[in-house]
Amino acid sequence: QVQLVESGGGVVQPGRSLRLSCAASGFTFSSHGMHWVRQAPGKGLEWVAIIWYDGSKTNYADSVKGRFTISRDNLKNTLYLQMNNLRAEDTGVFYCARESLGTFDSWGQGTLVTVSS
Amino acid sequence: QSALTQPASVSGSPGQSITISCTGTSSDVGSYKLVSWYQQHPGKAPQVMIYEVSKRPSGVSNRFSGSKSGNTASLTISGLQAEDEADYYCCSHAGSGIYVFGTGTKVTVL
Numbered sequence: 001q002v003q004l005v006e007s008g009g010g011v012v013q014p015g016r017s018l019r020l021s022c023a024a025s026g027f028t029f030s031s032h033g034m035h036w037v038r039q040a041p042g043k044g045l046e047w048v049a050i051i052w053y054d055g056s057k058t059n060y061a062d063s064v065k066g067r068f069t070i071s072r073d074n075l076k077n078t079l080y081l082q083m084n085n086l087r088a089e090d091t092g093v094f095y096c097a098r099e100s101l102g103t104f105d106s107w108g109q110g111t112l113v114t115v116s117s
Numbered sequence: 118q119s120a121l122t123q124p125a126s127v128s129g130s131p132g133q134s135i136t137i138s139c140t141g142t143s144s145d146v147g148s149y150k151l152v153s154w155y156q157q158h159p160g161k162a163p164q165v166m167i168y169e170v171s172k173r174p175s176g177v178s179n180r181f182s183g184s185k186s187g188n189t190a191s192l193t194i195s196g197l198q199a200e201d202e203a204d205y206y207c208c209s210h211a212g213s214g215i216y217v218f219g220t221g222t223k224v225t226v227l
Contacts, residue, residue, distance in 0.1 A: 044206060044221035045163065
């Protein structure tokens with residue numbers, strides 16, 4: 001079955017960097033666009049970034065553009081999110097999600113990022 | 118990239134029907150069939166309930182249905198059950214691979 005497992009979250013000071021990973025299994029990873037979606041504590045879902053199935057294109061929410069970079073390694077079946085210059089408002093649970101027919105049809109369990117001094 | 122607008126809360130008694138609205142713009146909901154709905158229970162990852170405006174994934178109860186008119190999409194839950202109590206989010210494609218979520222609606226079963 002489809003499985004997405006995020007890792008790399010933790011506590012980081014403002015202005016520092018963190019890299020999240022999402023290990024995929026149970027499906028042909030290289031055939032699907034992949035996304036990161038985040039959720040601040042007690043708040044709603046916020047779409048963060050997309051990467052095309054082959055890594056050829058990416059796009060970002062305005063709130064993270066220029067600070068976050070999404071990438072993938074189709075040989076390792078792994079999705080990444082490099083987060084630089086982190087801010088307090090970046091605190092939250094980060095989910096990776098598989099896209100199919102314009103839908104996030106599978107989600108990981110999420111990894112918590114806390115930006116605090 | 119403004120969030121789609123949903124009512125903060127909707128409630129209903131068991132067996133009743135409720136409808137959650139999701140209002141966007143002509144740049145997102147109004148332009149694409151790629152509107153989906155997600156259910157999220159506390160502490161859990163979201164789960165898709167409706168995709169492409171009105172399609173149900175296998176395994177999702179036919180008590181859930183979706184529709185769209187202009188810039189507004191809707192999710193209807195009929196025959197409300199206790200297990201339906203959760204947060205619900207709409208989501209729409211907004212062009213160039215960008216997506217936007219709704220503000221979220223807390224559904225309470227009275």
